[in-house]
Structure formats: C-alpha cells, structure tokens
Amino acid sequence: MNLVVGVGLRTGTPSAELQDLVTAALHELAGEVRLVVTITGKENEPALQELVAQLGAGLRTFSKDELAKQSVPTPSAQVEHLKGTPSVAEAAVLATGARLLVPKRQTPNTTIAIGVQAAAGNEAPGRAVVQRAAGSEAADRAVVERAAGYDVRDRDVVQRVIAERRDVRRGFLDLPVDDVTLGRVLEAAHRAPSVGLSQPWDFLVIRDLATRRKVHDLAIAQRDVFAASLPEDRRAAFDGLKIEAILDTPLNLAVTCDPGRGGRHVLGRHADPRTTMFSAAIAIQNLWLAARAEGLGVGWVSFFEPGEVAAALDLPAHIELVGYLCVGYVDEFAAAPELVRSGWAKRRPLSWAVHHEEWGRRDTSIVDDALQAAQNAVPATGQRVHVIVGGDATQLRQAEALVVDLKADRPPADFGVLWRPARTPAEAVEFGVEIARDLALQGVGNLVVQIEENSERAEALARGLQVGASACGLTHSTT
Numbered sequence: 001m002n003l004v005v006g007v008g009l010r011t012g013t014p015s016a017e018l019q020d021l022v023t024a025a026l027h028e029l030a031g032e033v034r035l036v037v038t039i040t041g042k043e044n045e046p047a048l049q050e051l052v053a054q055l056g057a058g059l060r061t062f063s064k065d066e067l068a069k070q071s072v073p074t075p076s077a078q079v080e081h082l083k084g085t086p087s088v089a090e091a092a093v094l095a096t097g098a099r100l101l102v103p104k105r106q107t108p109n110t111t112i113a114i115g116v117q118a119a120a121g122n123e124a125p126g127r128a129v130v131q132r133a134a135g136s137e138a139a140d141r142a143v144v145e146r147a148a149g150y151d152v153r154d155r156d157v158v159q160r161v162i163a164e165r166r167d168v169r170r171g172f173l174d175l176p177v178d179d180v181t182l183g184r185v186l187e188a189a190h191r192a193p194s195v196g197l198s199q200p201w202d203f204l205v206i207r208d209l210a211t212r213r214k215v216h217d218l219a220i221a222q223r224d225v226f227a228a229s230l231p232e233d234r235r236a237a238f239d240g241l242k243i244e245a246i247l248d249t250p251l252n253l254a255v256t257c258d259p260g261r262g263g264r265h266v267l268g269r270h271a272d273p274r275t276t277m278f279s280a281a282i283a284i285q286n287l288w289l290a291a292r293a294e295g296l297g298v299g300w301v302s303f304f305e306p307g308e309v310a311a312a313l314d315l316p317a318h319i320e321l322v323g324y325l326c327v328g329y330v331d332e333f334a335a336a337p338e339l340v341r342s343g344w345a346k347r348r349p350l351s352w353a354v355h356h357e358e359w360g361r362r363d364t365s366i367v368d369d370a371l372q373a374a375q376n377a378v379p380a381t382g383q384r385v386h387v388i389v390g391g392d393a394t395q396l397r398q399a400e401a402l403v404v405d406l407k408a409d410r411p412p413a414d415f416g417v418l419w420r421p422a423r424t425p426a427e428a429v430e431f432g433v434e435i436a437r438d439l440a441l442q443g444v445g446n447l448v449v450q451i452e453e454n455s456e457r458a459e460a461l462a463r464g465l466q467v468g469a470s471a472c473g474l475t476h477s478t479t
C-alpha cells in the first residue's frame with residue numbers, strides 16, 4: 001500500500017511529538033509512506049522536514065483554497081477560522097486523490113491523518129517541495145551532530161522549553177523557592193551573552209512583604225493610569241486581566257542594568273549604547289526559560305515608571321531597572337499566552353516577520369496574502385480606531401485616534417503616532433496592510449480612515465489599510 005500522511009502542525013512543533021504520533025498511527029497499517037502532505041507555508045517547519053527525511057517520503061503542499069474544497073469527515077470551525085480551511089490533515093490527504101484510512105489524530109501541537117493512494121503511477125496533485133534525498137540529509141545531519149549539534153530528542157527539549165515558557169500571573173502555589181533552585185535559575189541568567197562581555201546585570205532578590213507592598217502600590221497606580229487611557233470597550237476587557245502577581249508569589253526579582261559597566265572600551269558598545277540594555281534583557285530570557293524547566297512561573301511586570309521602582313527599592317542612581325519579575329511554583333503552565341486565551345491579542349505569523357534580502361520581500365507578499373485572506377475573512381468585532389493618515393499629533397483628540405505620520409523626520413515618541421516614512425507608494429500600501437493587520441491582532445474590529453495629506457503615498461497607505469482591514473474581517477470606511 002502506498003500511504004499518504006496528511007499533517008497540520010503549529011510553528012515550532014517538537015519533532016518527537018509529530019514522529020511519535022505518526023509512528024503510532026502507522027503501527028496499525030501495512031504499507032510504505034510515499035508522500036507527506038500539508039498546507040502551503042508549513043513546508044519549512046523543522047518537525048515536518050525531519051519526518052519527511054525519516055520516512056524517505058516526498059513532500060507536497062496544497063493552498064488553503066484547494067484544501068477547503070475537500071469534504072472531510074471531521075471538519076473544525078476553529079481551524080477554519082485560523083487557516084481558512086476547515087481541515088488541513090484530512091483535506092490534504094483527500095486532495096492527493098487518496099482514500100482516507102485513519103481520520104485525524106491529534107496532540108496539542110499537531111494533527112495527522114493517513115490515506116492510501118488509489119493507483120500507483122499517477123503524479124499526486126499539489127505543489128512538490130524540493131527535497132534533498134533522505135540519505136544525503138541523514139548523512140549531513142550525522143556530520144552536524146557529531147561536530148556540535150544535539151540529537152533530535154535534545155533539540156526537542158530546547159524547542160519545548162521555549163514553546164512552553166509562559167508569562168504567569170495566576171495559580172501560584174504556597175511553596176517557598178529554595179536557594180539551590182534559585183541559584184540554578186540565576187546561574188542560567190548570568191550565562192547570558194552581553195556586549196563586550198560587560199555583564200551589565202544584577203539581580204535584587206526580594207522576599208520582604210513590606211518592600212513588595214510598596215512596589216505593588218506603584219503597579220496598581222499605573223494600572224489605573226493605563227485603564228483610564230483606554231476606550232470604553234477595551235477598558236472592560238482590560239478589567240478582566242491580571243497584570244501582576246507581586247504579592248501572590250513568594251519571591252520577586254528586580255533585574256537591573258549598569259549601563260557604564262566595564263568603562264570606556266567595552267567591545268561593541270561604543271556605537272550603540274542600547275546594547276547594554278539588550279544584554280540585561282537576554283539575561284531575563286535565560287532566567288525565564290530555566291525557571292520554566294524548574295516548574296517555576298515567572299511574570300514580568302512593567303506597569304511602572306522605572307524611576308519610581310528604583311526609588312522604592314533604594315537603588316543607586318547609576319543603576320537602571322530592566323525587569324521586575326514575580327516568581328513562584330505553579331502546578332500548570334497554560335498552552336498559550338494569557339492575552340491570547342482572553343482574546344486581548346493574537347500572535348503574529350512568522351511569515352509576516354521574515355524578509356529575504358530586502359525589506360518587504362517575504363515568502364508571500366503581505367499585500368497578496370491580505371488579498372487572499374480577504375476572500376475567507378470572518379467578520380471581526382472589537383474596538384473602533386480612527387486612523388488619520390498624514391496628520392500630526394495635534395489630531396489625537398480621542399483615545400481611539402491614531403495618527404500615521406509620513407514625514408521624513410522621526411516624531412517624538414508617542415504610541416498614538418505611528419511613523420511610516422514610506423519610500424515608495426508600493427511600500428506605503430504594504431505599511432498600510434501591516435498596520436491594519438497588526439491592529440486587528442490587538443483587538444481592533446473597526447477602522448475609520450481619514451486622509452489628511454494630499455499625496456500619492458498617503459492615498460497608497462490608506463488603500464493598504466483597507467486591504468489589511470478586509471483581510472481580517474474588520475469593518476472599515478474612509479472619510
């Protein structure tokens with residue numbers, strides 16, 4: 001039997017998770033897997049590539065429109081919402097012309113289905129992904145592993161801790177964090193890379209309740225300031241969110257930066273002083289990952305004016321606060337960020353973030369992608385935003401106003417002003433698409449676009465805003 005394995009998977013799915021699922025399903029079948037099939041855009045996922053190499057199979061992809069045409073036994077409304085097709089794994093098998101033998105099976109990050117090809121010899125439809133011979137791939141990998149790389153299982157552990165790290169604000173247990181465990185976590189932080197090996201961080205370990213109360217008061221005050229800045233519907237959603245766990249955790253950590261550490265000749269810092277803060281932020285990420293592996297939840301609180309926390313903690317004047325962390329044991333970590341689960345915000349697809357060789361050259365043009373997505377967009381609800389294209393900051397009268405400044409000079413920092421000095425009208429369209437889609441990720445459901453500048457770039461950006469809005473099902477109008 002010539003078998004076809006259909007795969008739907010999340011970005012960063014651990015290879016072992018996919019391979020174990022496929023191995024278990026194949027266990028009951030006699031046959032050889034000739035083809036692995038999936039949705040266009042997933043062909044470069046490492047777990048998928050490793051599965052294909054391990055099976056010595058071919059890889060084919062189908063667009064979401066081709067998949068949506070298939071009549072599958074177990075469609076999913078959620079997958080339809082996210083991918084524009086009610087099924088990936090089952091639909092991809094059926095799209096090859098194969099008969100479905102094993103309907104969909106799932107783990108948290110991946111779904112598979114298996115089919116049998118009706119007749120050998122016919123080229124299956126779909127887009128073939130150029131795959132190197134399984135043998136040479138395996139040989140190359142063996143060389144890499146022998147040289148320095150980890151084996152698959154260890155690589156999966158690294159991917160797993162990255163994927164399963166969460167910002168945690170709820171569900172802390174009433175358990176102390178002992179010094180040995182804390183030492184391991186701080187050791188990981190202290191191993192972070194730093195500009196010129198300047199190691200600009202320090203870690204202030206705070207268990208004292210009175211100190212934590214002072215810091216807590218500051219966070220609550222800033223929470224109120226932020227809430228007051230929000231439009232009404234967004235404020236209601238924000239009221240349901242927990243933004244800190246300062247008093248709910250046994251341990252708080254203030255991670256600081258000494259921007260001058262190492263003196264004048266720190267290698268790599270002279271042209272970009274920001275690198276010292278980057279170094280301290282990376283130390284926090286190391287800490288966060290090591291804590292996850294220990295079962296310790298970490299919540300980063302930034303609802304502060306940093307100087308106020310520095311004063312509450314009596315920090316020396318040359319030391320800057322980088323992150324304030326709440327740390328404690330939890331008995332579970334959520335599978336997705338709390339802001340995603342609560343509907344406050346959504347993740348941005350990796351494909352929007354990767355540009356090849358020049359800015360704007362993505363695997364799929366963001367404009368084409370938006371035009372395609374518009375055909376299957378599900379109507380969205382959410383906050384109304386008034387986007388003023390080519391205006392200036394004086395136009396920011398209401399909380400829902402947002403100015404897109406097209407001038408050549410960077411305006412003063414203000415999150416109500418997006419500075420988009422597009423170099424060409426085509427780039428302006430892209431920027432418009434991007435702004436609309438990024439706003440949708442932040443819970444916007446309605447765009448009112450007002451063009452304030454009489455220029456080709458302003459018109460193009462407004463056009464992009466409309467395309468981007470349509471792609472996400474936002475209602476939109478131009479005034």
Ligand SMILES: Cc1cc2nc3c(=O)[nH]c(=O)nc-3n(C[C@H](O)[C@H](O)[C@H](O)COP(=O)(O)O)c2cc1C
Binds near residue numbers: 243300339
């Ligand atoms: C620099 C920084 C500051 C943050 N500040 C806060 C905060 O003040 N309150 C909060 O609830 N979460 C805060 N977070 C957590 C983010 O909301 C969280 O990382 C994001 O939603 C993704 O979720 P995840 O970390 O669980 O993957 C912060 C994260 C970072 C990196």
